[in-house]
Structure formats: structure tokens, C-alpha cells
Amino acid sequence: MTESKEQTQSQAPKPTLPTVQELATSGLTNRNQEFIRQMVILANGDESKAQLITEVGAKLLTAQKTGVTAKQLYNSPAEAMGLKTEAEKSDDNRGYASYGFWPLAIDNAIAFFMMFSFMFGLTLLFSGVKSSSAGSAGAAGITSVVLTSILGGIFFSAVTLTLAPRRDGKRVSFWKKAIVTVGAFAIWFLAYLGFAFLPAVINPLLPGWVYLVIAVIAFLGFRYWRAKTGIKGGFLGANAQPQSQKK
Template identity: 40%
Template sequence: MSEENQSRNAQAGQKQREQMQKESVATHHELSDQGLTKRNEEFMFQLGKQLDALNAKADKKAQVIEETMTALVEGQKKGTTAKQLFGTPTAYAAEIVNGPVRRGPQPQSSYKLLALDNGLMFFNIFAFMFGLMSVFSPKSMAADQTGTSGILAIILVAISGGLLFAWVTKVLSPAKKGEEKKPVWYKILSVVAALVAWIAIYFAASLLPGMINPTLPGIAYIVLAVLGFLADMYVRRRYNIVGGAFAGGQNQQARKK
């Protein structure tokens, strides 16, 4: 390429950059006249560029710009930022042109849901265990004078275990953004305290009189365990529960996501 052609290309490139700069300044002035803050001006400017890059139709772009600008002006009165309203200009423009991104159900791990999930699982385990013992080793069940195999004792142990280990799960979970990270000693003490409290409740439940804590037939325990398992499966799928004392694999998958 000759020096003359290089010079012409350089001049053309310089003119193009100057033209783009003039258009940018003009656009910012136009946005400033609408009463937008500097950040909202920049959001609108970048949104326009992204819409152009995605080949948005002129009439669609004009409509979006007008509606977005109106929303930003109203949001400014309440102290709401453009990011809070629309996210990033790139994502917002892509959603306008390509349609909203389909998202699956968001994993949930609230204390109440974890307590329900853990409680059901503890109930299922104890009910199934005592059911099998009653069916295959009825003599050992008859010789057992404690009330731990009573239905009320199983329910109390399951509820307390669900509540305690839902709390432990929350304590052991990684700190979210903005939260203070819990020290290791606190996590260890929390686990030990929960175990001690649960064992104490277990032994206290064994002292319940048979009148209010009857032992059911083995087959009844097995049926209750199966029903409890199905109920827990429904709850986990219905609310997309992530975490819990019996969900180590799901916890790892959720963290990878």
C-alpha cells in the first residue's frame, strides 16, 4: 500500500472518530436536557448503542428509548438507579430484542423449608427403622422398655432434629455477599450444641408414658415412612429446596452453578 493510500485511510479514520465523538456529545446533551443524572445518561447512551448493535428496528428502538427514559426519570425521584430497574444496558437490550431469558425455578434454602425437609427425613428414618425391627425382630421390640419407638417420641425427635439441623445448615453455609463470615470455632460449637440438644430431647422423649406415646405395629411404621418419603420428595420438588442434612450432593451442585 502506498504512502498516499495510508494517509487517506488515516484521514478517513480520523474523520469517522470525530463524527462518532460529535454524535456522542450530541446524544449526551439531548439526554441531559431530559433531566437524567450522569449515570442514567450513560445508561441510555449505552442502551442505544447496544440496540443498534443488535439491529433493533427503528420504531422499536424509539419506543424503548422513550419508555426507558420515562421510567428512569420517575425512578430518580425515588432514588432508584437504572441498574436496579433494568440491570445492565447489554442484558436489557438483549432481552428487548431476543425476548426475556427463560429461567428455571430458583433454588430455595429458607430456614422453614430446610426444617420441614430435615424433619420429614428424620421421621422417615426412625419410622422405617422401628418398622423393620418390629417386623423382623418383634422380640427385641417387645423387650425394649424405652419409649423411643413410640409414635409421639418419633414425631418430637423428628421435629426437633429438623429445626436444629436446619439451623446448623444455615450456620455452615458459605457467607453470602455482604454477610460477615462466621469463624470456624463458632461453626464447630454450633454443631456440637445441636447434637447435644438433640440427644437430650431423644432421651427425654423416651420417658414419655405409653398412654400418650403408643408403639404402632411395624407395618404401620413402614407405611408412614413411605408416605413421609413421598411427601418429602414432593416438598423438595415443589419448592426446589437446596441444602439440608441429607442433600450433600445437591449442595455441591448448587455451589457449582
């Protein structure tokens, strides 16, 4: 009896790497099919990976019914395969800085624009100051806010990349951190003061409620940008640590 069971198990067909045609009829969503297809590519014809890929496909099929994505479960096909590269591990250690200069610059510029708009909106709304196109609108002028936010985004991104752990594992010295941070903030603050002298013709002061509306729009833009790029961390969010460190 035992021998017959063993014979049956040995005769059971072993899983094979799924083909594109098989994925198309698997019931998986297009994104999940692409996720599995990437895993098959990473397997590089190694049939011993077929069982793992089959199990991942089954989990994705169940998870998609509740709206859980492959990225939420496994993050990437390489991680699902256990093939995370050294470059990816290095990026994890760099955290927020791993997203690159311009994505971080845009991320921070939107964040600064949102905060300045909200701050000046509340101040103007409760101070009773009316919008004006005469004289100087100061730092609260819309052009001043835009320029300050853009420059702040660029500086903050540059500082983040400069102070991030190096890929070779060496740490940035304390003095370099201090000089870069203080220097960047000083230049940004001087620029902020300089923008305040822009003539009201090109730097009008808007009503407080308009700034608040702009702040809400900027917040929605910030959320969209983060969803699009997957950026986590920065001064508006705790940085996600690698799972290997969460123990």
C-alpha cells in the same frame, strides 16, 4: 446489489418490547408469558433489551413443546436478563442456608421422620416385637418419633444458618462450628432419650409395617415439599453450586 441489501436490512423493523396483548397471542403457555412479562418489567422501557427478550421468547416457545420450563432454562427472569442482584449472588454463596429457617426446619423434620420411621419399621418387622400400649414404648413410640423429628428439624435448621457463610463474606470460626454442632447434637440426643420415657398411653408402639407405610408417606411428603420450595442440598442431597463456580 450490496447497497440494496443493506438498505433492506436497515429498513427491517427492530424488535420492540412485547405487550400483554402480544404475549397472549404468542403461543406461549401462561407461565412462560408471565416469565416474559417479568423480563419486560425488568427492561424498564429499554428497547435495546427487546432483541434479547424476543430470543428468549422464541426459545421458550420451542422448549415448552418438550416440557422444558423457563426455570430450567434460565432459572429466573433476572438471570435471563443478566441482571442478577448482589443479594441473589450472596444467597447462592450461602447455598442451602439461603432458603430460610422454617422451610429448612420443615424440610429436615420430614426427612428425620421418614428415616426414623423406616429404621424402626424394619427393626420391628424383623424382630417380631408386637405393638403395645402397656409400659413404655421407648424411642420407637410414634409420639417419640414425631417429637424427635420436629426437634431435630429445628436444631438442624438453626445449626445450618449459624454455620453458613456470612453475608459480609467473613467465615465462621472453627471453634464456633464445633461448639454449636456438638452442643445442638447433645441437646437433641438428650431429648431423644427423654422422649423414650413417655408413657405408652400417649406414645404407643405401632406394628412394624405401619412404620414402613408412614415412611413411604413421609418420603412422598418430602418430595412434594422440595418440589414446592425448590430446596436443594442438605444431608439428603448435594448442594447445587452456582453456575459460575462450575468451571
